[in-house]
Amino acid sequence: MESGNVTTPFGRRPMTLGMLASQAAAREIEPGQSIDKWKLYRALCEAKPLLGITDRALAILNALLSFYPKGEISEENGLVVFPSNAQLSLRAHGMAEQTIRRHLATLIEAGLLIRKDSPNGKRYARKEQGGEIREAFGFSLAPLLVRAEEIERLAAQVVAERLHLQRLRERLTLCRRDIAKLIEMALEEGATGDWSRVHLHFRSVVERLPRSPSAEQVADALDELDLLREEITNQLEMQVKVQNQSGNAQHDERHIQNSNPQSITELEPASEMKQAATADDRSADRAEPTVRIQKDEEKNGRVPAASSASAAKGALKSFPLGLVLQACPEIAAYGPQGSVGTWRELMAAAVVVRSMLGVSPSAYEQACEIMGPENAATVMACVLERAGHINSAGGYLRDLTRRAEKGEFAIGPMLMALARSNSPIRGKTG
Known part of the structure; x- marks a missing residue:
């Protein structure tokens, strides 16, 4: 590019103030200034969002730089490349x-190129008799050399923001x-x-995040979730302290009660096995008389089914209806009016689902x-959600019932897993 001259575009392409400013800036190249072209290109790729250019435009710039004969861009090596569009297309x-x-x-x-x-x-280029280029017409890379420090600074800013966002996520x-x-x-x-x-509340905070959140959005959500x-x-820590204090008091009360020989006389069944028990067994019986009675009945084969069922029923925790419906939304369509708002409606919907899935009334x-x-009814709603992965709903329900009777089944993990899988932002921030 000829220093001190302004070049205007060929044909009907208009001249703009932006072009004039770029040409004025390109005349401010410091003597001896140079920059590695591929290092500069990598910085351009990082600073792409702040420069307002696309990856396709960068691909064209990469092709133009490949036509530059030297590894470093400098005024001594010339600043104009002049490939045809056909050559650019190939590269x-x-x-x-x-x-x-x-x-x-x-x-x-x-402002990254100047058209000359x-x-x-x-x-094209005009050459001297010795083969040196005297004048070239094409695209000047002078703006890249002038803006090299600015481009590297923008690239560092983008990298820092990306790392900050990654840490927040x-x-x-x-x-x-x-x-x-x-x-x-x-x-x-x-x-x-x-x-x-x-x-x-937790799900509402998470679901407000868009698919590609900004650092500010992630930081706001993180602050709210930190407080939660x-x-x-x-x-939970307060409840643990209360339980520890209550547990110590109950331990003391049981110790005092065990010192009273009359505390279990009315509860223990009269049997020869009890009379043959050792002193250690009797002290254990005094501590938990109800357990002693149940164990004696199990040994004699006289454990009623009702007591086993009530024990299993007491071991299972019940969960809020809102959580059940969030984890198992499909059950709502089988309610009396096409919706479920109460436990009675959920149990009615479970009966319909039972029949639809082929679960026998006895099961x-x-x-x-x-x-x-x-x-x-909650388990039936969970079975409906996973119906596509269950071969026999009736057999699956019987197996869960047997495990519940033995105290080996809990509904909580199943509900929480379904709540996570049915969340509309599954797979987002995290």
């Missing part, structure tokens, strides 16, 4: 010439995991509290007897 993986012209215009508008047109609009993922597991643990352990409301996690942790009645009507 841009066959990009159409019309597309090439559009992206060249984008690079010029972004010949009298007839063609790109990692912290958000850990916070989400902590809250989800704390709520699940609270439900499993039967901790007091409105855990359905807490879970809905702290509240949950404080509430469902046994589940209600062992688990309780509410828990059996």
Whole structure:
């Protein structure tokens, strides 16, 4: 490019103030200034969002730089490259010439190239007799050399923002995991509290995040979830302290009660096995008389089914209806009016689903007897959600009932897994 001269575009392309400013800036190249062209190109790729250029425009710029004969861009090596559109297309993986012209215009508008047109609009170079280029017409790379420091600064800014966002997303993922597991643990352990409301608040915060959130959006969500996690942790820690204090008091009360020989005389069955028990066995019987009676009945084969069912029913925790409907939304369509708003409506919908899935009445009645009507309806709603993965719904329900009777089945993990899988933002921030 000739220093001190202004070049205007060929043909009907208009001259703009932006072009004039780019040409004025290109005349401010410091003597001896140079930059590695591929290092500069990598910085351009990083700073792409702040420069307002696309990946296709960068592909054209990459092709132009490949025509520059030296590894470093400098005024001594010349600043103009002059490949034809056909040559650019070959090095841009066959990009159409019309597309090439559009992206060249984008690079010029972004102030990264200057068009230096010949009298007839063609790109070529005039050489001296010794083969040296005297004058070239094409695209000047002078703006890249002038803006090299600015481009590197923008690239560093983009990298820093990306790392900041990555750290925020990692912290958000850990916070989400902590809250989800704390709520699940609270439900499993039967901790007091409105855990359905807490879970809905947690999901509402997470679901507000878009698919590609900004750093500010992630930071706001993280602040809110940090407070929620702290509240949950404080509430659970207070309950643990209360339970520890209550447990110590109960331990003392049982110790005092065991010193009274009359405490179990009315509860123990008169049997020869009891009379032959050792002193250690008798002290254990005094500590837990009800357990002693149950063990004696099991040894004699006289454990009634009703007591076994009631024990299993007591072992299973019930869950809020709102959490059940959030984890199992399909059950609502089988309610009396096409919706479920109460436990009675959920149990009615479960009967319809039982018939639809081919579960025998006896299997469902046994589940209600062992688990309780509410828990059996909840399990039926879970079975409906996973119907596509279950070969025999009746056999599956009988197996869960047997496990519940033995104390080996809990509804909480199944509900929480379905609640996570049915979340509309599954697979987002985290």
